[in-house]
Amino acid sequence: MSESAAPLEKSYVGGTGEPLIQVEDLKKYFPITGGVFQRRVGDVKAVDGVSFTINKGESFGLVGESGCGKSTIGRTLLRLNDKTDGKVYFEGKDMHKMSKSDLRKIRTKMQIVFQDPFSSLNPRIKVGEAIGEALLDHGLVSRKDVKERVIETMKICGLADYHYDRFPHEFSGGQRQRIGIARALIMNPEFIVADEPVSALDVSIQAQIINLLSDLQSEKQLTYLFISHDLSVVEHLCNRVGVMYLGTMMEMAPTDELFSNPLHPYTKALMSAIPVPDPTLKRERIVLQGDIPSPANPPSGCKFHTRCPMASDICKEQVPEYRNVGNEHFVACHFA
Amino acid sequence: MEQPSLNRTEQLQEQLKIVKAESPWRIAIRRFAKNRLALIGLIILFIMAIICAFGPLFSPYELNQTNIKDKNLAPNAQYWLGTDKLGRDVLLRVMLAGRISLTVGLVATAISVVIGATLGAVAGFYRRFADTIIMRIADIFLALPTLPILITLGAILSDLKIEPSKRIYFLMLIIGILGWVGLARLVRSQILTLREQEFMQATEALGLRDSRKIFRHLLPNTVPIIIVSATLGVAGAILTESALSFLGLGVVPPTPSWGNMINAANNLIDFRKRPWIWIPPGVCILVTVTAINLIGDGLRDALDPKMKSR
Numbered sequence: 165m166s167e168s169a170a171p172l173e174k175s176y177v178g179g180t181g182e183p184l185i186q187v188e189d190l191k192k193y194f195p196i197t198g199g200v201f202q203r204r205v206g207d208v209k210a211v212d213g214v215s216f217t218i219n220k221g222e223s224f225g226l227v228g229e230s231g232c233g234k235s236t237i238g239r240t241l242l243r244l245n246d247k248t249d250g251k252v253y254f255e256g257k258d259m260h261k262m263s264k265s266d267l268r269k270i271r272t273k274m275q276i277v278f279q280d281p282f283s284s285l286n287p288r289i290k291v292g293e294a295i296g297e298a299l300l301d302h303g304l305v306s307r308k309d310v311k312e313r314v315i316e317t318m319k320i321c322g323l324a325d326y327h328y329d330r331f332p333h334e335f336s337g338g339q340r341q342r343i344g345i346a347r348a349l350i351m352n353p354e355f356i357v358a359d360e361p362v363s364a365l366d367v368s369i370q371a372q373i374i375n376l377l378s379d380l381q382s383e384k385q386l387t388y389l390f391i392s393h394d395l396s397v398v399e400h401l402c403n404r405v406g407v408m409y410l411g412t413m414m415e416m417a418p419t420d421e422l423f424s425n426p427l428h429p430y431t432k433a434l435m436s437a438i439p440v441p442d443p444t445l446k447r448e449r450i451v452l453q454g455d456i457p458s459p460a461n462p463p464s465g466c467k468f469h470t471r472c473p474m475a476s477d478i479c480k481e482q483v484p485e486y487r488n489v490g491n492e493h494f495v496a497c498h499f500a
Numbered sequence: 501m502e503q504p505s506l507n508r509t510e511q512l513q514e515q516l517k518i519v520k521a522e523s524p525w526r527i528a529i530r531r532f533a534k535n536r537l538a539l540i541g542l543i544i545l546f547i548m549a550i551i552c553a554f555g556p557l558f559s560p561y562e563l564n565q566t567n568i569k570d571k572n573l574a575p576n577a578q579y580w581l582g583t584d585k586l587g588r589d590v591l592l593r594v595m596l597a598g599r600i601s602l603t604v605g606l607v608a609t610a611i612s613v614v615i616g617a618t619l620g621a622v623a624g625f626y627r628r629f630a631d632t633i634i635m636r637i638a639d640i641f642l643a644l645p646t647l648p649i650l651i652t653l654g655a656i657l658s659d660l661k662i663e664p665s666k667r668i669y670f671l672m673l674i675i676g677i678l679g680w681v682g683l684a685r686l687v688r689s690q691i692l693t694l695r696e697q698e699f700m701q702a703t704e705a706l707g708l709r710d711s712r713k714i715f716r717h718l719l720p721n722t723v724p725i726i727i728v729s730a731t732l733g734v735a736g737a738i739l740t741e742s743a744l745s746f747l748g749l750g751v752v753p754p755t756p757s758w759g760n761m762i763n764a765a766n767n768l769i770d771f772r773k774r775p776w777i778w779i780p781p782g783v784c785i786l787v788t789v790t791a792i793n794l795i796g797d798g799l800r801d802a803l804d805p806k807m808k809s810r
Contacts, residue, residue, distance in 0.1 A: 283697055297706075297712070298707065348705075
């Protein structure tokens with residue numbers, strides 16, 4: 165636990181104000197190979213120059229359409245992928261320059277909860293062992309104390325002690341997600357990347373898991389990078405939100421600021437699509453035309469100009485500057 | 501954290517608690533038990549193994565006890581399967597040969613499984629340099645014709661004048677070392693698919709050691725394939741050993757093996773007039789190899805349903 169943890173409130177922007185994760189101009193391109201000799205014929209620009217900071221104790225939300233590079237950022241941040249360019253600092257140390265053994269040590273401090281609770285558990289390993297093995301492997305707990313620790317963590321995550329000796333296929337999706345959270349949590353990490361942890365679950369189970377995550381955060385002063393395409397979930401859980409489109413950050417602001425005053429047309433379109441549980445309410449829906457362009461060949465200028473209702477000539481030619489418009493509100497649009 | 505809905509689920513689960521966890525293995529065993537042919541194979545092999553292991557203890561004869569007076573006798577009450585040209589009891593020799601042949605088959609396969617699985621796993625896990633080197637070596641092994649190599653090596657063993665009793669160990673090693681390639685390729689390809697799974701990303705995020713990733717996470721998921729391939733490999737190894745011994749380059753007399761027992765009938769007179777010399781070991785090879793192959797097919801259907809359609 166960090167000693168400097170301040171009491172957390174949702175309105176409290178920026179956690180303790182001390183940066184835990186700094187991402188600078190991160191780029192991740194996946195090569196496209198073709199032809200007889202598997203030559204590199206192009207790149208999928210999954211993440212194309214993204215910068216942000218996550219402070220200790222904060223939960224940072226990352227939203228955007230499928231394929232906009234949210235998950236890639238999460239994985240590259242933890243160095244589950246190699247980066248193409250840019251820098252990622254964890255507690256001031258460059259993640260992508262660490263040696264293998266340093267990286268292994270720092271792994272205990274940062275964990276990930278995966279989107280798909282079915283493929284993220286090894287079908288041949290019993291749940292108890294899956295949760296506890298990292299403790300043993302890092303030598304954090306002796307062999308005889310492991311079971312106790314695992315059961316303790318399982319209970320925190322809403323699992324029962326007799327689940328210890330079961331195999332993953334005996335669990336439902338929600339339970340498996342709890343197992344995944346327990347596995348991440350047992351290391352007492354400071355930072356957790358939650359990669360769409362609820363999008364594979366039923367709505368009723370989603371609420372349980374989200375409440376679990378937010379309870380855990382206030383208990384253990386965790387820092388989250390919460391990746392989602394569900395804006396209402398992000399609004400509920402996060403202090404700050406970044407909106408991504410085609411591998412670029414379009415807008416980033418504290419949650420309340422972003423939801424009350426969205427500046428980027430893309431954000432506005434997303435906001436207008438949030439379902440409201442009131443059938444009589446008439447809303448102005450902004451429907452985006454066309455499909456999301458290929459990240460292998462993104463549009464010139466502002467990447468959003470092909471679908472933007474406000475687009476003009478300048479958008480096609482000039483990449484809009486990503487700038488602070490006050491109140492920690494960043495936006496990349498010529499008209500904001 | 502207390503949620504009423506959760507407590508109710510917990511209560512319900514409490515009632516279901518008695519249900520025994522069914523592991524993937526148990527499911528496979530059940531599927532195997534439904535396969536009649538495979539079960540027959542298993543029973544036959546079991547009986548063969550029991551007879552070979554314990555039969556000699558009840559035999560009134562000794563291994564190399566010759567009895568010129570009783571040579572070349574047809575099966576009778578005293579010698580159930582007759583005697584050979586030195587008056588040795590064929591039944592006893594068949595049983596002892598079975599011990600040797602089965603042991604050689606099992607140990608040789610064990611050697612190829614250890615080499616094949618390890619090299620395949622390393623190649624698939626580390627890719628790049630390790631993969632290139634290991635797979636090129638595998639290609640070389642694959643390009644060499646097995647039987648001529650075995651014959652050459654057998655001839656070298658004969659030339660080195662290695663004691664017949666020690667010779668079987670060298671034989672196990674040779675057959676084992678020449679047989680790892682197929683398995684290594686299978687394991688490698690499996691691991692290449694498995695390592696991209698999300699649970700392997702989770703092990704990376706947890707910072708587990710490579711050894712744990714390979715031996716605890718990846719290899720157990722390839723065990724079904726290893727078992728199937730190993731079972732069929734045992735049959736192959738027994739056949740190879742028999743062929744080599746028949747040629748006089750594998751297990752050499754006086755140590756009996758099914759292959760060199762058949763070789764005893766290498767002339768027309770023995771072959772036509774005294775079939776009890778070569779039929780028993782021949783039938784033993786046929787029955788054992790068939791039984792093992794049936795088991796192997798059954799295991800494949802039970803452990804790896806995807807391969808069934810082949």
